[in-house]
Amino acid sequence: MDIRQFxxxxxxxxxxxxxxxxxxxxxxxxxxxxxxxxEIIDLSKKLYQFEEQLLYPTETxxxxxxxxxxxxxxxxxxxxxxxxxxxxxxxLYKEKELEALKKGGIQRLYIGSLADGTHKLTARFxxxxxxxxxxxxxxxxxxxxxxxxxxxxxxxxxxxxxxxxVFKVKQW
Amino acid sequence: MLYYEIESGNALGALSLMDEQFKNENPVxxxxxxxxxxxxxxxxxxxxxxxxxxxxxxxxxxxxxxxLEYKFDRCIxxxxxxxxxxxxxxxxxxxxxxYYRSNCFIKLGSSPRAAQILSKLLNGLWISxxxxxxxxxxxxxxxxxKALVSLKVAESLNAGQLxxxxxxxxxxxxxxxxxxxxxxxxxxxxNVLNRVYIDSSVSAQALYLKGVAQLENGNFRAxxxxxxxxxxxxxxxxxxxxxxxxxxxxxxxxxxxxxALESYSNARTLFxxxxxxIEKIESLIKKRGVIPTFLxxxxxxxxxxxxxxxSAKNTVRGAYYNFxxxxxxxxRHVELLAELEVLSASMGYWSSxxxxxxxxxxSKQRSFIKKSKSFKQKVVETKIADFEKRxxxxxxxxxxxxxxxxxxxxxxxQRMLSLKDRLKSVSNSIRQGKSKISIQxxxxxxxxxxxxxxxKKLKQVMALVEKDAAKLILEKIxxxxxxxxxxxxxxxxxxxxxxxxxxxxxxRKRKKRTLKDGRYQ
Numbered sequence: 304m305d306i307r308q309f310x311x312x313x314x315x316x317x318x319x320x321x322x323x324x325x326x327x328x329x330x331x332x333x334x335x336x337x338x339x340x341x342e343i344i345d346l347s348k349k350l351y352q353f354e355e356q357l358l359y360p361t362e363t364x365x366x367x368x369x370x371x372x373x374x375x376x377x378x379x380x381x382x383x384x385x386x387x388x389x390x391x392x393x394x395l396y397k398e399k400e401l402e403a404l405k406k407g408g409i410q411r412l413y414i415g416s417l418a419d420g421t422h423k424l425t426a427r428f429x430x431x432x433x434x435x436x437x438x439x440x441x442x443x444x445x446x447x448x449x450x451x452x453x454x455x456x457x458x459x460x461x462x463x464x465x466x467x468x469v470f471k472v473k474q475w
Numbered sequence: 476m477l478y479y480e481i482e483s484g485n486a487l488g489a490l491s492l493m494d495e496q497f498k499n500e501n502p503v504x505x506x507x508x509x510x511x512x513x514x515x516x517x518x519x520x521x522x523x524x525x526x527x528x529x530x531x532x533x534x535x536x537x538x539x540x541x542x543l544e545y546k547f548d549r550c551i552x553x554x555x556x557x558x559x560x561x562x563x564x565x566x567x568x569x570x571x572x573x574y575y576r577s578n579c580f581i582k583l584g585s586s587p588r589a590a591q592i593l594s595k596l597l598n599g600l601w602i603s604x605x606x607x608x609x610x611x612x613x614x615x616x617x618x619x620x621k622a623l624v625s626l627k628v629a630e631s632l633n634a635g636q637l638x639x640x641x642x643x644x645x646x647x648x649x650x651x652x653x654x655x656x657x658x659x660x661x662x663x664x665x666n667v668l669n670r671v672y673i674d675s676s677v678s679a680q681a682l683y684l685k686g687v688a689q690l691e692n693g694n695f696r697a698x699x700x701x702x703x704x705x706x707x708x709x710x711x712x713x714x715x716x717x718x719x720x721x722x723x724x725x726x727x728x729x730x731x732x733x734x735a736l737e738s739y740s741n742a743r744t745l746f747x748x749x750x751x752x753i754e755k756i757e758s759l760i761k762k763r764g765v766i767p768t769f770l771x772x773x774x775x776x777x778x779x780x781x782x783x784x785x786s787a788k789n790t791v792r793g794a795y796y797n798f799x800x801x802x803x804x805x806x807r808h809v810e811l812l813a814e815l816e817v818l819s820a821s822m823g824y825w826s827s828x829x830x831x832x833x834x835x836x837x838s839k840q841r842s843f844i845k846k847s848k849s850f851k852q853k854v855v856e857t858k859i860a861d862f863e864k865r866x867x868x869x870x871x872x873x874x875x876x877x878x879x880x881x882x883x884x885x886x887x888x889q890r891m892l893s894l895k896d897r898l899k900s901v902s903n904s905i906r907q908g909k910s911k912i913s914i915q916x917x918x919x920x921x922x923x924x925x926x927x928x929x930x931k932k933l934k935q936v937m938a939l940v941e942k943d944a945a946k947l948i949l950e951k952i953x954x955x956x957x958x959x960x961x962x963x964x965x966x967x968x969x970x971x972x973x974x975x976x977x978x979x980x981x982x983r984k985r986k987k988r989t990l991k992d993g994r995y996q
Contacts, residue, residue, distance in 0.1 A: 331939075332808075332936065332939035332940045332942070332943045333807070333808075333811060333940070333943075334516070336811055336815060336936050336939075336940055337513070337514050337515065337516055337517070338815075338931075339533060339576040339815075339932055339933065339936050340512065340513070340514050340814070340815075340818065341514055341517060342482045342820075342929065342932075343514075343822070343929055343933075344491060344579060346485065346922075346925055346929055347490075347491035347821070347825075347924070348489065348490075348491045348492070348494075348806050349922060349925075350491075350825050350828075350829075350922060351491050351492065352745055353832075353919070353922060354828065354832075357915060362688030368476070397483075399482070399483050399484050402482065402483075403478070403483040404479065405478045406478070407478065408476075408478045408479025408480075408482050408483070409476050409479055410478075410479050410483075411476050420538075427879070428960060436643075447682075461727075
């Protein structure tokens with residue numbers, strides 16, 4: 304037996320470690336699957352629209368969004384939303400989601416139905432600011448719901464003096 | 476919102492929310508979402524359309540187009556697009572851009588151009604990977620020195636803290652070890668191979684190469700020790716079979732024939748046992764399919780051996796899963812099966828939701844009919860008309876009109892108007908509400924049928940994809956069997972050789988004994 308032969312064998316093996324650039328021809332089951340995926344995407348769109356119209360008609364709709372300014376160094380761990388002191392949603396953030404927010408994405412945090420009248424929305428932000436300091440901050444907004452859809456945006460930015468996070472709530 | 480969904484990895488969510496206007500105004504984002512969800516033919520068509528229609532795009536859009544073209548293996552369009560994204564990218568995006576550009580040039584046969592791109596004072600994991608790929612290209616073209624330099628740069632740019640970074644460093648060191656070994660620089664080979672983590676996916680290869688370098692250096696004991704270290708790895712991992720055959724070879728070369736015999740015999744037994752395991756897996760796949768064998772959770776009845784740990788790291792199932800997933804085509808099919816499984820679960824969810832909506836809408840319809848029947852519109856209209864008459868009479872009959880009285884009249888009149896409006900609104904709601912609920916019930920029914928059809932189609936397509944995946948896996952198993960049979964034969968040859976050597980030695984000893992007293996017996 305020749306050790307060199309083993310080395311030649313391993314040569315072939317090791318070059319499989321490199322980036323594989325080859326693209327094989329498309330088999331038919333994959334094509335069929337792609338076409339079906341497209342159909343299901345179209346169906347999912349109809350389903351989401353139907354659900355929204357049914358459960359959250361425009362007259363009673365409340366939607367809450369979150370955005371983060373790109374100069375903010377605040378690392379959001381989690382967020383909790385309370386409406387009239389009742390917890391309506393909470394979210395624990397993964398790295399990809401934080402990156403998406405940092406790149407300018409806007410997250411729809413909550414969508415629901417709400418009766419007309421005066422209500423209070425409280426957002427609790429948990430996370431780390433610049434300098435690894437831990438923050439837990441509440442921000443509230445009292446608003447009036449009428450017969451139109453209500454949209455509220457939570458914004459995390461940074462103060463111009465120091466690296467303190469700033470939390471704002473605004474209505475559209 | 477759609478940008479968030481795409482960037483956070485929820486391509487299906489993003490695609491479900493996009494309307495035609497958004498798709499037309501944001502073709503690059505739409506293409507990215509399609510590619511993320513592996514609807515590749517549609518994404519490719521869209522990229523061609525963007526190329527032909529040339530809409531106004533930002534530098535970041537060109538960067539994303541370049542990345543998509545690269546992922547679709549279309550290097551020339553990728554390079555064209557990436558060239559247009561120069562300044563307005565983040566540091567990490569610039570590294571990613573350099574990675575795609577350099578890899579494209581390597582593919583197009585221009586490694587000097589690739590090296591030029593990477594030399595522009597960039598760092599980070601993307602560049603480290605790019606240098607590694609450049610090194611592999613140099614090595615494939617027998618440019619060992621350049622390959623080793625590129626590997627050194629790749630390692631220096633890699634922080635080596637995260638698991639992915641450590642994995643890359645291990646591969647860099649194995650490749651460098653291989654190159655040094657081929658070049659006869661055994662000490663350097665051993666030095667770099669010693670840096671590979673023991674729990675790395677390439678540890679068996681590193682141990683094998685290290686053993687070879689140690690043997691070439693004349694250190695037989697260290698070599699056999701290195702090769703013995705692969706016993707904790709699964710037999711199908713690269714480097715394990717080779718090490719198991721190298722041990723007896725080294726013993727034989729060093730003159731330890733009984734140890735060589737024993738090692739060849741052990742190796743042969745392991746190869747034979749593994750062939751039995753492979754045959755069991757083959758019959759499992761033929762009997763049950765790919766999904767229950769490899770993807771579904773839970774115990775497989777009567778197949779506890781498949782899930783038992785037989786090494787420090789892996790179950791048999793885990794080891795074979797990793798082995799098969801190393802093949803690009805198999806990986807694509809398994810990924811597709813996982814995606815279709817998610818869609819199937821989604822359709823299952825919608826099926827229950829629509830059933831709940833159907834019940835709720837029917838109940839709403841019944842309650843609406845009941846309440847609208849009990850609402851007497853004529854009675855309310857008559858009462859309002861009566862109030863209006865009385866108000867008019869009151870205003871005529873009052874002789875001394877005080878400001879207070881006038882004020883009260885106005886308030887009452889306003890309330891009358893408001894009542895009329897509300898009555899009108901309630902009448903409209905009653906008229907429209909019934910038909911609105913009927914339309915919603917109709918839509919619900921139609922969606923239920925569509926979901927039912929999709930579920931059926933999903934089942935059929937998943938069966939087709941699973942069949943193709945099984946075919947590919949069985950071909951891979953066939954190739955693996957051939958490898959193991961070959962290794963088994965090498966072990967047999969080794970055994971035969973050792974036995975022949977022993978027989979020859981015996982025969983020489985006997986000849987010496989017979990010559991001793993000067994007479995032939």
